[in-house]
Amino acid sequence: MNLIRDAWQSIIRRDPLSTDKGKSELVFLNVWLHIHPAKVKKENLKVKHTFYLGFITFFLFLILVTTGVALMFYYRPDAPHAYQDMKDLQFVVYLGSFLRNMHRWAAHGMVICVFLHMCRVFYTGSYKRPRQFNWVIGVFLFLLTLGLSFTGYLLPWDQLAFWAITVGTNIGSYAPLVGGRIRELLLGGHTVGESALLRFYVLHVAVLPAVATLLTMVHFWRVRKDGGLSRPVWKLKEAKSAELVTIGAPGNGAPLAVVPASKDKTYGLMEVVTGKPIFETVSMEEEEDTVFSYPYAFFREGVALLVTVASVMAVSLFWQAPLEELANPAKTPNPAKAPWYFLGLQELVSHSALLGGVIVPTLAVLALIAIPYIDLTPSRRPADRKWAIRAFTLFVVVNVVLIIVGTFFRGPGWALVPPWVHIVGAE
């Protein structure tokens, strides 16, 4: 059957996977896999070095896109229908509540994993040169994750959604000069109503996912260009002060490069371009520490994907995503709480809307963005960066404490009530 064999070979154009050439070609002849290097460093595959948090975040994003598109088949973003469609998804549509549960829990999981991923990158000092800008992209991806969660929060059009978004968008209107205008643009009106629902829907299913996808691509591309995942600091070897040799000095011409003399290999990229050729030195010791991406990296990524999907499914089987009664602009539930990841913000806002809701969060985001440009010590060893670690730990602890207080210790009228006290007659 030459026809079938020819057709197959027109699709799969690499050598057999039993050969090293085939293993390499699997990666770089495949548009989906070629973000990987053909070979990866062994340590980068170890779970305890990264906890695979970046991968897990990306896999949760994939789950969200898949389940989100499924939900779109049954959801109409207008005020009389949105809530009815939620009820249909809950009680009528086959697998409807399961898919909605997956979407909701994966979204919460993504917020947590993005944050943990940021912590991992900070504590390992992986934002340092040359990765400074990729940290900044990461901060924007974190903000986009919050934006996606926030816009998605309104769509069920229940009491929880309506009041969380009313409170959330009113925080924005405290921004000086432009605040009210931004709120009007976001809501398409002066109160949370039909146009707000439509706008949040378009942002949630089209605009923000597209921007997040683009930034994710840049994020991954830069990780790859910066030499893959940053390696644990204890694996980094002291640079040897080796003697230098000059290469490529034909006749009286200028040398092409001066590189350390060692048993390392030096590769030069020769191209018909003007300017200096690019030389890259690969340590032979490092070379020995690498393995082919196929199967070692792909297998581990596959396991991480399966574990992520299975976990979200398991959680979705046992815990239902909440759905309260239909949105009622006349009746504010008591207490009215924002989504949990904004409860730290709401806690600040309960003291001062301008200071807590606008100034402090803006400064916090600017500080996050500025970290790689302020912290200029090249060392990634924890002992050399005590103050950076203390400051960041303080930031993390304050965030977590504020969220815990807002979630568990705030009762009716936003009064401090411990979670073990039951208030009779509280709504």
Add this chain to the structure above:
Amino acid sequence: MKRRSFLSWGTAGLVALWSAVGVSLGAVVRFLTPSVFYEPPQNFKIGNPADFSFGPPTFLAEEKIFVFRDREKGFAVASAVCTHLGCTVGYFQSDERFHCPCHGSVFGSDGTVQHGPAPRPLEWFEVTLARDGQLRVDKDHAVPASYRLMV
């Protein structure tokens, strides 16, 4: 092409390009700003004076207002929207104050902030008598807390 004309055409081209970018951005913002708001009217009738009782204020949920009626002083209309973050406040007869459920702001019966993060007192709206004898509230027209309509 002469150097002089290249530079002037080039400058004109760049100015035109950036003007187009600026105008387009402005158009995007204007496009996203609704020209018509399909929202409840700000100026509306709430019924006849006789419909409202003396004593505690009447809460109109749809309009988000409290209607006060006093034997000596007459009618006054207060906003039920908390000045902090827009939650709907409730009037508690037990302490004759407004309480906001969201962040614990408390307003006195004259609308002044007594507790919590609210930055301004509750708003009071102008209430007038329409020709047909009904009460008319104008939410675009704020009045001092001392404003009263005698009927």
